[in-house]
Amino acid sequence: MNQLIQSLVDAISAGAVLGLAALAIGLVFGVIRLANFATGEIITAAAYSLILTWDLGWYISIPISIIVAVLISLLMELAVFSRMRNHGPATLLIASFGLSFLLQRVYELIFGNNVRTAPIASGLAQSVDIGGIRVQMLSVTTIVLAAVLLIALQLFLTKTSLGLQLKAAAADFKTARLVGIPAGRVIGLSFALSGILAAAVAFVLTVQSGAVGPSFGVRITILALVGAVIGGIDKISGSLAGGFLVGFATSMLASWLPQEMTNFKDAFVFVLVIAVLLFKPSGLLIKGRGVVRT
Amino acid sequence: MSTADTRQGLHVENLEVAYNGVPAVRGISFEVNAGEAIGLIGPNGAGKSSTLLAIMGATPRTGVVTVHGHDISGLAPEKVVRTGLALVPEGRHVFTELSVMDNLRLGAVARRDKSTYKSALEHVLDLFPILRDFGHRHAGLLSGGQQQQLAIGRALMSDPDILMLDEPSLGLSPTAVDTVFEALDVVRKAGKAVLIVEQRAEFTIAFSDRTYVLHDGVITLSLKPEDADNVEVLTEAYFG
């Protein structure tokens, strides 16, 4: 019983992280049909920032990592994606692959191939006793962090004019522009929010691992993309739900698969994904929409 | 060199639109002045929607389009709206997952005078009382006619001088069509210019101060309201 609850809490936390990562991808996709694989390198940049500046205190290090993530995200849009507005989702995805590999090499050049380490928020690595059940402090923190971010995002999207503009653009970019919503404004906003979410993901992952290397963000991004696609990447809530599901399933498999099979947990998740795509492809396909880009 | 263009309203000169080299609009010219309702009719594929989208800067074009004498060539749609032009797109395209009120709020993003937002909203809600009743409902839950009212209301929230509508009667019940055109009459009488694209010829000709017939990307006729009863002219309008 105790073990079940522990694994459930861990799985919810893993789902929360992956949900945030998938949301980072889904927010941008909704507006410009870009499934940004290089979101992983935004996460990596935020992780390097945390690890390299942790000495200065968390209250400096965390803001730095958020700022770095937002700037890199906006820079990607300005330097690369804004020049590719007339291309379809497939081309944009491939371009983001290229950008991802390029940035990994850049990180390697700057920081070397070896991992950099720092004990990020080591206090969270302990477990706590809640009503007689021992749970990871980090899992609880992750769940709270994700909940706070999601509530804040939801309030932003529904209660502010800028948030409504983003929501409208994500639903129907062409009409949003005809109504007078500036394309540059909502695109920039989606990349900035994506950066903030990536920084949150980086925080949780660096607390877990205490280390960062050039390809730090790749695995979670693959899983997040998969999650976003099964959930329905063209809807913000779809990405979030799909990401959560994949994270939750991966974590549960890690807890309950026999020892000798845990290395294959990702493989099991992908089998699950293939099954979902086979049996319910209709609700999961991306609706192709013409997007006016000038 | 050139003297300042002091004309009011919308002026379209030699507008051309092509998709991958295939012409859809072949050099049409017309004007819409304040307080006028102008019809643009023609069969499916004649180039009506292309004309409106090209004016809005939403599809590439050549030719000159001026609003109150200012050339709006090269402006993105969101900039064009800020010159005083608004389009109610074909198929309405309200934001279905947002509330009626939020749809109207978004329409006001492009207002040039934000201080009059409240009175503009009241004006729209008086014009379409149903939107007041269903203010908090998701737009996707409205009927087709109600969505059309919302789409027009949303466009009016940007406070346009020229309102363009792409087939506003499409898929609506006769009573819903009446509601829409009664509202358009109010808009026209308030001194705004209205450009209505329609397939329903007779109705549009009777309503509009002037109606152009578009065939294969070319304006072939210009009709007066009286022509609505003239069978010969109508046949000509339909079949070229």
Ligand SMILES: Nc1ncnc2c1ncn2[C@@H]1O[C@H](COP(=O)(O)OP(=O)(O)O)[C@@H](O)[C@H]1O
């Ligand atoms: N986005 C597009 N790409 C390619 N061809 C188009 C596009 N939009 C319209 N067309 C073509 O241009 C012509 C005019 O279309 P349209 O302006 O939609 O006519 P209407 O609104 O009068 O029915 C048609 O032949 C149509 O097939």
Ligand SMILES: [Mg+2]
């Ligand atoms: Mg049309």
